[in-house]
Amino acid sequence: MGSSKFNFSYYVTGTLILLGVLLGRFVCGFLCPFGWLQELLHRIPGKKLSTKRLKALTYIKYFVLLFAVVVLPALVANDLGMGDPFFCKYVCPQGVLEGAIPLAIANAGIRSALGQLFTWKLAVLIAVVLLSVLFYRPFCKWICPLGAFYALMNKVSLLGIRVDACKCVSCGKCSKVCQMDVDVVRAPNHAECIRCGKCIGACPVDAISYRYGLDVPAEKLPLTADKK
Template sequence: MKKLPRWIVQSFTTLITNLNLKGFINGTLYRGKLKSVCVPGLNCYSCPGAIGSCPIGSLQSVIGSPNKKFSFYIVGILLLISTAIGRFVCGWLCPFGWFQELIHKIPSKKFSTKKLYKLTYIKYIILVLFVIVLPITIVNELGMGNPYFCELICPVGILEGAIPLAIANPSIRGALGWLFTWKFIVLIGIISLSMFLYRPFCKWICPLGAIYGLFNKYSVYHIALNKNKCINCNKCSNACSMDIDVIKNQNHSECIRCNECVKSCPTKALKVKFGLKESEENQSEKISY
């Protein structure tokens, strides 16, 4: 059976997570029971089409609540997804990840980010500081912390929420202020970078990708290398838009499971697997029989 192209899965996922199409016309949000369910990718709660909640937004809401309760549901969902498929979400199921890829297809000179690898640690700083620490420590008179990542950094809220709502709803247009202007500048910056660099937001900024990336090495869904078949041609690493040395680390925290490395391997040394990882010794024994 022929596998579906990744862009079809990405477009289908984007549609499924934004099924409230009438919201784009009415300028209103869906507030049904499904809105309490977290979707796996970064898709803004304030998007008029969204039928689910963003896991990062939901996590901040709980962390910033007056009671500072620990949400077993949200953390459990994140752990379940992380240990099952890791950053497969980023490569296949995230609407904003797909949006960056579409922008990257605009004809222009493309640049590698290998020399900028240290910038990938920024997203972990953002996860700790803006998603966890600030909502806990900076609170209002009611003891509530703001979702600082959503308010100050995340461009998805502007792209999916503020812009379509402002187009459809005149009252919202009149209420836009400096925060909208700032976030719009951030969005334009991400769009501009995406033309020349592959997925800059995913590489350097996204805290959701940071969470999933921490579990890439341990996720049930993984990429395995058979060293007996590998000829060290480096075609896999050259095919990786996330600038990973695939031969050294097939399940790097930056791997979004796009599987281009697997497709590029001339000897089929790389394979996508779903299950417990086997040791290199076991793989070698299988080849010898």
Template structure:
């Protein structure tokens, strides 16, 4: 059975992050993209470049564009911003600043029976394969006659692209509607699948598919923003594990790569044994369990 999570004010940060990433809402009606200077900057979460309202670029899309360019060069800006976000916050980026992650959480609030995913933990490794194959290897090796590669993840998998870009642009632009084909149908099916899964399972795309979450998860054990468990207070009662939507045994592994730092475990702990730690958080007692 799925866990019941206490409500918090996290949604306000998520809503603000979604709006900050997509401030040009009137562009939805014109079907035109914002192409100003901000578009050269990457936002921290998964947010499609082709969304009419988007102010910045998606880091995964930008990384693929650089890797798949005719004359591949390392983009120190893109790698630097990804490393910065990863080392600073880890997958807290997913829990607070990703619009598509928030979209899944809103879907999960639809009243219906919910299901846990602990028995499907093996699927969490799929997103690492997608990161390596679709974001790095294919754009680097499968190129056309002029040496240009497709952004394979964005083009063939990413449901955020069809939700934020493909559908709004098709609705507003008749010429785009007339050119829709099999790829649009395929991506729409992926989006529909994610939507249906998100109603019954907590953040399925984040758990199993998202390469950005996979990348941030690589830095989770060393990120500056982290969780700690006070070994003197913790009784290993398992309450934190039962409320965790990402299926993390928090009292054993507080800095597991699947944790999105949502704080549900902190609010649920009957012994107040779980704490947030970061250089900017003062007067927190250090943990004897550094998981």
């Protein structure tokens, strides 16, 4: 959004929408390396805390998406007429982990040029690492604007979760195993569902499955010969 040459990044947004429509937050569950890192950190033995009572915090990521990714880069321009990538520059810990730290280790010149911004981003990274040990995927749940974007696409994505109400015996095991705090039976395609499939494995009567394609309500499906 901050480029001086155009007002809207059609290719980037179009690619994200395409991935969102095809996969939804499956991207978070299986493709994103930072999600994987948080998974690994959460496996470190020790005290684990539930995020069920912190659901209100999941809305923060939508504000981050709106303001740090869209509004501020579009409105606040530097001397060259470009907007800063506010989220990448001031919030995202991935750049420090995968860029600044390895480069600083390898190059003394870069090391000596590191300043307050690096210190701040390092503090954010350390906070995310510590929180990830205690909570399941805190950055994904609360902060990540890419996760927010895919969360918005979850309702329309072709890949989804389906619950067969005829088989369900209301045991509640699916929601209990879901670390993204989804009420699986009521809202299987909730914005927070990362399509991890843990609920599928937990269901004792195989009532939950992946679906691919349009989610047509049962009453709108054409009648089969025996039903006719």
